[in-house]
Amino acid sequence: MTHKEFHFKHKKTNFFGQYWKPRHPKSVVVLVHGMGEYSGRYANFFVPTLLKNNIAVISYDNFGHGKTEGKRGHNPNYQSLLSVISKVLNKKQEVYGNIPTYLYGHSMGGNLVLNYALTKQPNVNGIIATSPFLRLAFQPPKWKLIAGKILQKIAPFITLSNELNPKDISRDKLEVHKYEHDQLIHDQVSPNYSITIMRKGKWAIKNAHKLNYPTYILHGSDDRIIDYSASIEFANKTEKATLKIYEGGYHELHNDLCKKEVLQDVINWIDSNI
Template sequence: MTHNQFRFSFQDTDFFGQSWQAEDTKAVIVLVHGMGEHSSRYADFVVPKLIENNFSVVSFDHFGHGKTKGKRGYCPSFDAVLDSVSRVIEKAKKLFPNKPIFLYGHSMGGNVVVNYALRKNPDLKGIVASSPFLGLAFEPPVWKIKMAKFLRKIFPKMTLNGDLD
Protein backbone atom coordinates (compact mmCIF):
# COMPACT_ATOMS: atom_id res chain seq x y z
CA MET A 1 0.00 0.00 0.00
CA THR A 2 1.25 3.44 -0.95
CA HIS A 3 -0.04 6.46 0.98
CA ASN A 4 0.16 10.03 -0.35
CA GLN A 5 -1.15 13.38 0.78
CA PHE A 6 -2.25 16.25 -1.45
CA ARG A 7 -3.74 19.71 -1.22
CA PHE A 8 -6.08 21.58 -3.53
CA SER A 9 -7.66 25.02 -3.49
CA PHE A 10 -11.33 25.69 -4.06
CA GLN A 11 -13.51 28.66 -3.05
CA ASP A 12 -10.63 30.36 -1.22
CA THR A 13 -10.09 27.25 0.89
CA ASP A 14 -6.96 25.10 1.08
CA PHE A 15 -8.19 21.49 1.27
CA PHE A 16 -6.29 18.50 2.62
CA GLY A 17 -6.62 15.18 0.84
CA GLN A 18 -4.96 11.80 0.81
CA SER A 19 -4.85 8.61 -1.19
CA TRP A 20 -4.01 5.00 -0.50
CA GLN A 21 -3.03 2.85 -3.47
CA ALA A 22 -3.64 -0.89 -3.52
CA GLU A 23 -1.06 -3.12 -5.22
CA ASP A 24 -3.47 -4.19 -7.95
CA THR A 25 -6.25 -1.58 -8.06
CA LYS A 26 -9.50 -2.94 -9.44
CA ALA A 27 -11.58 0.15 -8.52
CA VAL A 28 -11.33 3.40 -6.57
CA ILE A 29 -13.35 4.45 -3.54
CA VAL A 30 -13.75 8.19 -3.00
CA LEU A 31 -14.43 8.29 0.73
CA VAL A 32 -16.56 11.15 2.10
CA HIS A 33 -16.41 11.47 5.90
CA GLY A 34 -19.16 12.51 8.30
CA MET A 35 -19.76 15.53 10.53
CA GLY A 36 -17.06 16.11 13.12
CA GLU A 37 -14.73 13.61 11.43
CA HIS A 38 -11.83 13.81 9.02
CA SER A 39 -10.36 11.54 6.36
CA SER A 40 -7.70 10.08 8.65
CA ARG A 41 -10.36 8.55 10.91
CA TYR A 42 -10.79 5.82 8.31
CA ALA A 43 -7.06 5.07 7.94
CA ASP A 44 -6.77 2.43 10.65
CA PHE A 45 -9.68 0.12 9.84
CA VAL A 46 -11.80 0.96 6.78
CA VAL A 47 -8.96 1.84 4.39
CA PRO A 48 -6.86 -1.30 5.15
CA LYS A 49 -9.92 -3.53 4.55
CA LEU A 50 -10.56 -1.83 1.22
CA ILE A 51 -6.88 -2.08 0.25
CA GLU A 52 -6.87 -5.82 1.11
CA ASN A 53 -9.61 -6.21 -1.48
CA ASN A 54 -7.72 -4.20 -4.13
CA PHE A 55 -9.73 -0.99 -3.80
CA SER A 56 -7.61 2.15 -3.80
CA VAL A 57 -8.98 5.03 -1.72
CA VAL A 58 -9.00 8.80 -2.20
CA SER A 59 -10.40 11.04 0.53
CA PHE A 60 -10.32 14.61 1.79
CA ASP A 61 -11.31 16.76 4.75
CA HIS A 62 -14.51 18.79 4.21
CA PHE A 63 -14.81 22.54 4.67
CA GLY A 64 -14.22 23.26 8.37
CA HIS A 65 -12.90 19.78 9.22
CA GLY A 66 -9.58 18.04 9.83
CA LYS A 67 -6.51 19.53 8.14
CA THR A 68 -8.50 21.63 5.68
CA LYS A 69 -7.91 25.31 6.42
CA GLY A 70 -10.72 27.52 7.60
CA LYS A 71 -13.16 28.06 10.42
CA ARG A 72 -14.17 24.80 12.14
CA GLY A 73 -17.65 23.71 11.11
CA TYR A 74 -18.19 26.42 8.50
CA CYS A 75 -18.91 25.80 4.84
CA PRO A 76 -20.18 28.36 2.35
CA SER A 77 -23.06 26.22 1.03
CA PHE A 78 -24.16 22.66 0.39
CA ASP A 79 -23.51 23.20 -3.32
CA ALA A 80 -19.91 24.08 -2.43
CA VAL A 81 -19.64 20.77 -0.56
CA LEU A 82 -20.89 18.90 -3.64
CA ASP A 83 -18.47 20.82 -5.86
CA SER A 84 -15.57 19.93 -3.55
CA VAL A 85 -16.49 16.26 -4.00
CA SER A 86 -16.28 16.83 -7.78
CA ARG A 87 -12.72 18.09 -7.32
CA VAL A 88 -11.76 14.95 -5.40
CA ILE A 89 -13.37 12.68 -8.00
CA GLU A 90 -11.31 14.46 -10.68
CA LYS A 91 -8.18 13.89 -8.57
CA ALA A 92 -9.08 10.19 -8.27
CA LYS A 93 -9.50 9.93 -12.05
CA LYS A 94 -6.03 11.44 -12.56
CA LEU A 95 -4.42 9.16 -9.97
CA PHE A 96 -6.18 6.03 -11.23
CA PRO A 97 -7.09 6.49 -14.91
CA ASN A 98 -9.62 4.11 -16.43
CA LYS A 99 -10.58 2.59 -13.06
CA PRO A 100 -14.22 2.47 -11.95
CA ILE A 101 -15.04 4.98 -9.22
CA PHE A 102 -17.40 4.48 -6.29
CA LEU A 103 -18.44 7.11 -3.74
CA TYR A 104 -18.58 5.95 -0.12
CA GLY A 105 -20.03 8.25 2.53
CA HIS A 106 -20.80 7.80 6.21
CA SER A 107 -23.39 9.81 8.18
CA MET A 108 -23.21 13.38 6.82
CA GLY A 109 -20.95 11.95 4.11
CA GLY A 110 -23.73 9.49 3.26
CA ASN A 111 -26.06 12.43 2.72
CA VAL A 112 -23.43 14.11 0.55
CA VAL A 113 -22.89 11.06 -1.71
CA VAL A 114 -26.63 10.47 -2.15
CA ASN A 115 -27.21 14.12 -3.07
CA TYR A 116 -24.13 14.14 -5.29
CA ALA A 117 -25.44 11.14 -7.24
CA LEU A 118 -28.92 12.66 -7.56
CA ARG A 119 -27.91 16.23 -8.44
CA LYS A 120 -24.70 15.87 -10.43
CA ASN A 121 -25.52 12.80 -12.56
CA PRO A 122 -21.90 11.68 -12.25
CA ASP A 123 -20.04 9.01 -14.15
CA LEU A 124 -19.73 6.65 -11.17
CA LYS A 125 -19.85 2.90 -10.89
CA GLY A 126 -21.93 3.22 -7.71
CA ILE A 127 -22.37 4.72 -4.27
CA VAL A 128 -22.33 3.35 -0.73
CA ALA A 129 -24.21 5.36 1.91
CA SER A 130 -23.38 4.10 5.41
CA SER A 131 -25.90 5.33 8.01
CA PRO A 132 -26.66 8.37 5.85
CA PHE A 133 -28.00 11.45 7.60
CA LEU A 134 -31.19 11.89 5.59
CA GLY A 135 -33.36 13.70 8.11
CA LEU A 136 -33.80 14.76 11.70
CA ALA A 137 -35.18 12.37 14.31
CA PHE A 138 -37.53 15.15 15.44
CA GLU A 139 -38.75 18.48 14.12
CA PRO A 140 -37.12 21.46 15.88
CA PRO A 141 -39.51 23.98 17.43
CA VAL A 142 -40.63 26.72 15.04
CA TRP A 143 -39.01 29.42 17.20
CA LYS A 144 -35.58 27.76 16.85
CA ILE A 145 -35.91 27.60 13.08
CA LYS A 146 -36.93 31.28 12.93
CA MET A 147 -34.09 32.26 15.26
CA ALA A 148 -31.56 30.35 13.15
CA LYS A 149 -32.78 32.04 9.95
CA PHE A 150 -32.58 35.45 11.63
CA LEU A 151 -29.07 34.82 13.00
CA ARG A 152 -27.91 33.53 9.63
CA LYS A 153 -28.62 36.96 8.12
CA ILE A 154 -26.73 38.84 10.84
CA PHE A 155 -23.89 36.35 11.44
CA PRO A 156 -23.54 34.29 8.23
CA LYS A 157 -20.33 32.59 9.44
CA MET A 158 -21.45 31.92 13.01
CA THR A 159 -20.71 28.43 14.28
CA LEU A 160 -21.34 26.78 17.61
CA ASN A 161 -18.61 24.83 19.36
CA GLY A 162 -19.23 21.19 18.53
CA ASP A 163 -15.72 19.88 19.22
CA LEU A 164 -15.09 19.24 15.51
CA ASP A 165 -11.82 17.62 14.46
Protein backbone atom coordinates in the same frame (compact mmCIF):
# COMPACT_ATOMS: atom_id res chain seq x y z
CA MET B 1 0.48 -0.10 -0.79
CA THR B 2 1.07 3.59 -1.52
CA HIS B 3 -0.20 6.36 0.74
CA LYS B 4 0.14 9.99 -0.30
CA GLU B 5 -1.23 13.30 0.90
CA PHE B 6 -2.24 16.05 -1.49
CA HIS B 7 -3.45 19.63 -1.26
CA PHE B 8 -5.65 21.72 -3.49
CA LYS B 9 -7.36 25.09 -3.42
CA HIS B 10 -11.10 25.51 -3.93
CA LYS B 11 -13.37 28.45 -3.13
CA LYS B 12 -10.39 30.32 -1.64
CA THR B 13 -9.84 27.44 0.80
CA ASN B 14 -6.75 25.24 1.11
CA PHE B 15 -7.91 21.62 1.26
CA PHE B 16 -6.19 18.55 2.65
CA GLY B 17 -6.64 15.23 0.89
CA GLN B 18 -5.05 11.80 0.90
CA TYR B 19 -5.22 8.54 -0.98
CA TRP B 20 -4.28 4.92 -0.46
CA LYS B 21 -3.42 2.71 -3.43
CA PRO B 22 -2.94 -1.06 -3.31
CA ARG B 23 -0.53 -2.61 -5.79
CA HIS B 24 -3.32 -3.89 -8.07
CA PRO B 25 -6.49 -1.82 -7.45
CA LYS B 26 -9.64 -3.26 -8.99
CA SER B 27 -11.84 -0.34 -7.91
CA VAL B 28 -11.68 2.89 -5.90
CA VAL B 29 -13.84 4.45 -3.19
CA VAL B 30 -14.11 8.24 -3.05
CA LEU B 31 -14.84 8.80 0.64
CA VAL B 32 -16.78 11.77 2.06
CA HIS B 33 -16.67 11.93 5.88
CA GLY B 34 -19.32 13.02 8.36
CA MET B 35 -20.01 16.14 10.39
CA GLY B 36 -17.31 17.19 12.84
CA GLU B 37 -14.83 14.48 11.84
CA TYR B 38 -12.19 14.06 9.11
CA SER B 39 -10.72 11.60 6.61
CA GLY B 40 -7.93 10.37 8.89
CA ARG B 41 -10.42 8.65 11.21
CA TYR B 42 -10.90 6.00 8.53
CA ALA B 43 -7.21 5.05 8.33
CA ASN B 44 -7.10 2.44 11.10
CA PHE B 45 -9.76 -0.10 10.09
CA PHE B 46 -11.88 1.09 7.18
CA VAL B 47 -9.08 1.81 4.72
CA PRO B 48 -6.88 -1.23 5.52
CA THR B 49 -9.88 -3.55 5.14
CA LEU B 50 -10.64 -2.21 1.67
CA LEU B 51 -6.97 -2.26 0.66
CA LYS B 52 -6.70 -5.95 1.56
CA ASN B 53 -9.41 -6.52 -1.01
CA ASN B 54 -7.65 -4.38 -3.66
CA ILE B 55 -10.09 -1.51 -3.28
CA ALA B 56 -8.31 1.86 -3.27
CA VAL B 57 -9.48 4.88 -1.27
CA ILE B 58 -9.22 8.61 -1.87
CA SER B 59 -10.62 11.16 0.57
CA TYR B 60 -10.37 14.73 1.84
CA ASP B 61 -11.23 16.92 4.83
CA ASN B 62 -14.27 19.05 4.11
CA PHE B 63 -14.70 22.80 4.64
CA GLY B 64 -14.03 23.60 8.31
CA HIS B 65 -12.95 20.07 9.19
CA GLY B 66 -9.75 18.19 9.97
CA LYS B 67 -6.63 19.56 8.28
CA THR B 68 -8.52 21.73 5.79
CA GLU B 69 -8.39 25.41 6.67
CA GLY B 70 -11.32 27.61 7.58
CA LYS B 71 -13.65 28.27 10.49
CA ARG B 72 -14.52 25.00 12.20
CA GLY B 73 -17.97 23.76 11.21
CA HIS B 74 -18.65 26.32 8.47
CA ASN B 75 -18.83 26.25 4.68
CA PRO B 76 -19.63 28.86 1.98
CA ASN B 77 -22.82 27.13 0.77
CA TYR B 78 -24.19 23.73 -0.18
CA GLN B 79 -23.15 23.93 -3.82
CA SER B 80 -19.56 24.42 -2.66
CA LEU B 81 -19.83 21.16 -0.72
CA LEU B 82 -20.87 19.42 -3.93
CA SER B 83 -18.33 21.14 -6.17
CA VAL B 84 -15.42 20.04 -3.98
CA ILE B 85 -16.49 16.43 -4.63
CA SER B 86 -15.97 17.17 -8.32
CA LYS B 87 -12.43 18.34 -7.55
CA VAL B 88 -11.66 15.11 -5.71
CA LEU B 89 -13.18 13.04 -8.52
CA ASN B 90 -10.78 14.81 -10.88
CA LYS B 91 -7.90 13.87 -8.58
CA LYS B 92 -9.18 10.31 -8.54
CA GLN B 93 -9.00 10.27 -12.33
CA GLU B 94 -5.42 11.56 -12.21
CA VAL B 95 -4.30 8.93 -9.70
CA TYR B 96 -6.35 5.86 -10.68
CA GLY B 97 -7.61 6.46 -14.20
CA ASN B 98 -10.79 4.75 -15.37
CA ILE B 99 -11.13 1.90 -12.86
CA PRO B 100 -14.63 1.36 -11.36
CA THR B 101 -15.38 4.21 -8.99
CA TYR B 102 -17.79 4.41 -6.04
CA LEU B 103 -18.85 7.52 -4.13
CA TYR B 104 -19.01 6.61 -0.44
CA GLY B 105 -20.43 8.99 2.17
CA HIS B 106 -21.04 8.63 5.89
CA SER B 107 -23.75 10.64 7.69
CA MET B 108 -23.37 14.20 6.34
CA GLY B 109 -21.20 12.63 3.64
CA GLY B 110 -24.08 10.31 2.83
CA ASN B 111 -26.34 13.33 2.33
CA LEU B 112 -23.74 14.85 0.01
CA VAL B 113 -23.09 11.80 -2.17
CA LEU B 114 -26.81 11.08 -2.59
CA ASN B 115 -27.54 14.67 -3.57
CA TYR B 116 -24.48 14.72 -5.81
CA ALA B 117 -25.73 11.64 -7.62
CA LEU B 118 -29.21 13.13 -7.95
CA THR B 119 -28.06 16.49 -9.34
CA LYS B 120 -24.62 16.13 -10.98
CA GLN B 121 -24.80 12.80 -12.87
CA PRO B 122 -21.14 11.95 -12.16
CA ASN B 123 -19.10 9.34 -14.00
CA VAL B 124 -19.18 6.74 -11.21
CA ASN B 125 -20.32 3.13 -10.99
CA GLY B 126 -22.32 3.40 -7.79
CA ILE B 127 -23.12 5.15 -4.53
CA ILE B 128 -22.66 3.89 -0.97
CA ALA B 129 -24.13 5.73 2.02
CA THR B 130 -23.82 4.71 5.65
CA SER B 131 -26.23 6.33 8.12
CA PRO B 132 -26.97 9.09 5.58
CA PHE B 133 -28.06 12.39 7.14
CA LEU B 134 -31.54 12.57 5.64
CA ARG B 135 -33.37 13.34 8.88
CA LEU B 136 -32.23 13.73 12.48
CA ALA B 137 -33.24 11.08 15.02
CA PHE B 138 -33.73 13.78 17.67
CA GLN B 139 -35.42 17.14 17.76
CA PRO B 140 -32.97 20.04 18.20
CA PRO B 141 -34.04 22.81 20.60
CA LYS B 142 -36.59 25.04 18.88
CA TRP B 143 -34.62 28.16 19.73
CA LYS B 144 -31.61 26.77 17.84
CA LEU B 145 -33.67 26.03 14.75
CA ILE B 146 -35.18 29.51 14.81
CA ALA B 147 -31.81 31.13 15.50
CA GLY B 148 -30.18 29.05 12.78
CA LYS B 149 -32.64 30.18 10.12
CA ILE B 150 -32.18 33.81 11.14
CA LEU B 151 -28.38 33.54 11.32
CA GLN B 152 -28.21 31.91 7.91
CA LYS B 153 -29.59 35.13 6.45
CA ILE B 154 -27.62 37.67 8.47
CA ALA B 155 -24.52 35.88 9.86
CA PRO B 156 -24.18 32.37 8.37
CA PHE B 157 -20.65 32.00 9.76
CA ILE B 158 -21.82 31.87 13.40
CA THR B 159 -21.42 28.35 14.85
CA LEU B 160 -23.19 26.57 17.69
CA SER B 161 -22.82 23.15 19.30
CA ASN B 162 -24.32 20.29 17.29
CA GLU B 163 -25.86 18.79 20.47
CA LEU B 164 -24.43 15.33 19.75
CA ASN B 165 -23.60 12.89 22.54
CA PRO B 166 -20.33 11.07 21.69
CA LYS B 167 -21.67 7.93 23.36
CA ASP B 168 -24.20 7.68 20.53
CA ILE B 169 -21.62 7.09 17.80
CA SER B 170 -20.80 3.48 18.71
CA ARG B 171 -21.50 0.63 21.13
CA ASP B 172 -17.71 0.15 21.30
CA LYS B 173 -16.51 2.09 24.36
CA LEU B 174 -12.97 2.31 22.98
CA GLU B 175 -14.25 4.06 19.85
CA VAL B 176 -16.19 6.51 21.99
CA HIS B 177 -13.08 7.20 24.08
CA LYS B 178 -11.00 7.85 20.96
CA TYR B 179 -13.70 10.15 19.59
CA GLU B 180 -13.86 12.16 22.82
CA HIS B 181 -10.08 12.64 22.92
CA ASP B 182 -9.44 13.33 19.24
CA GLN B 183 -8.18 16.91 18.92
CA LEU B 184 -9.30 17.18 15.30
CA ILE B 185 -12.93 16.38 16.09
CA HIS B 186 -15.21 19.30 16.92
CA ASP B 187 -18.89 19.86 17.72
CA GLN B 188 -19.29 23.21 15.98
CA VAL B 189 -21.78 23.70 13.16
CA SER B 190 -22.94 26.78 11.27
CA PRO B 191 -26.38 27.19 9.65
CA ASN B 192 -24.74 26.51 6.28
CA TYR B 193 -24.15 22.98 7.50
CA SER B 194 -27.04 22.30 9.90
CA ILE B 195 -30.04 24.02 8.31
CA THR B 196 -28.97 23.33 4.72
CA ILE B 197 -28.10 19.66 5.26
CA MET B 198 -31.49 19.07 6.92
CA ARG B 199 -33.27 20.77 4.03
CA LYS B 200 -31.31 18.85 1.41
CA GLY B 201 -32.02 15.60 3.25
CA LYS B 202 -35.75 16.18 2.81
CA TRP B 203 -35.18 17.07 -0.84
CA ALA B 204 -33.23 13.86 -1.44
CA ILE B 205 -36.04 11.70 -0.02
CA LYS B 206 -38.61 13.52 -2.15
CA ASN B 207 -36.50 13.08 -5.31
CA ALA B 208 -35.13 9.58 -4.70
CA HIS B 209 -37.09 8.28 -7.70
CA LYS B 210 -34.68 10.24 -9.95
CA LEU B 211 -31.68 8.18 -8.85
CA ASN B 212 -29.79 6.65 -11.79
CA TYR B 213 -27.01 4.74 -10.00
CA PRO B 214 -26.83 1.42 -8.16
CA THR B 215 -26.88 2.52 -4.52
CA TYR B 216 -26.18 0.69 -1.27
CA ILE B 217 -27.57 2.22 1.93
CA LEU B 218 -26.55 0.87 5.35
CA HIS B 219 -28.07 2.01 8.65
CA GLY B 220 -28.29 0.86 12.25
CA SER B 221 -31.69 0.39 13.87
CA ASP B 222 -30.49 2.04 17.11
CA ASP B 223 -28.94 5.12 15.51
CA ARG B 224 -29.75 7.94 17.94
CA ILE B 225 -28.28 10.65 15.72
CA ILE B 226 -29.77 10.06 12.26
CA ASP B 227 -33.23 8.55 11.76
CA TYR B 228 -32.89 5.16 10.06
CA SER B 229 -36.53 5.30 8.94
CA ALA B 230 -35.51 8.14 6.58
CA SER B 231 -33.12 5.72 4.85
CA ILE B 232 -36.03 3.27 4.51
CA GLU B 233 -38.18 6.02 2.97
CA PHE B 234 -35.46 6.91 0.48
CA ALA B 235 -34.85 3.29 -0.53
CA ASN B 236 -38.56 2.61 -0.94
CA LYS B 237 -38.83 5.40 -3.53
CA THR B 238 -36.21 4.06 -5.93
CA GLU B 239 -35.53 0.70 -7.56
CA LYS B 240 -31.83 1.60 -7.67
CA ALA B 241 -31.23 1.33 -3.92
CA THR B 242 -30.39 -1.74 -1.86
CA LEU B 243 -30.91 -1.20 1.87
CA LYS B 244 -29.51 -3.11 4.83
CA ILE B 245 -30.53 -2.37 8.42
CA TYR B 246 -28.18 -3.61 11.16
CA GLU B 247 -30.21 -4.59 14.19
CA GLY B 248 -28.96 -2.68 17.22
CA GLY B 249 -26.36 -0.78 15.21
CA TYR B 250 -25.34 2.72 16.26
CA HIS B 251 -24.42 5.69 14.07
CA GLU B 252 -20.86 4.87 12.98
CA LEU B 253 -21.38 1.35 11.67
CA HIS B 254 -17.75 1.17 10.47
CA ASN B 255 -16.66 1.79 14.09
CA ASP B 256 -19.42 -0.22 15.79
CA LEU B 257 -19.48 -3.79 17.10
CA CYS B 258 -20.71 -4.93 13.68
CA LYS B 259 -17.92 -3.21 11.73
CA LYS B 260 -16.44 -6.40 10.23
CA GLU B 261 -19.82 -7.45 8.87
CA VAL B 262 -20.46 -3.94 7.56
CA LEU B 263 -17.17 -3.71 5.67
CA GLN B 264 -17.56 -7.21 4.27
CA ASP B 265 -21.04 -6.28 3.05
CA VAL B 266 -19.62 -3.17 1.38
CA ILE B 267 -16.83 -5.16 -0.27
CA ASN B 268 -19.27 -7.82 -1.49
CA TRP B 269 -21.58 -5.15 -2.92
CA ILE B 270 -18.73 -3.40 -4.74
CA ASP B 271 -17.45 -6.70 -6.13
CA SER B 272 -20.93 -7.66 -7.33
CA ASN B 273 -21.23 -4.34 -9.20
CA ILE B 274 -17.85 -4.35 -10.93
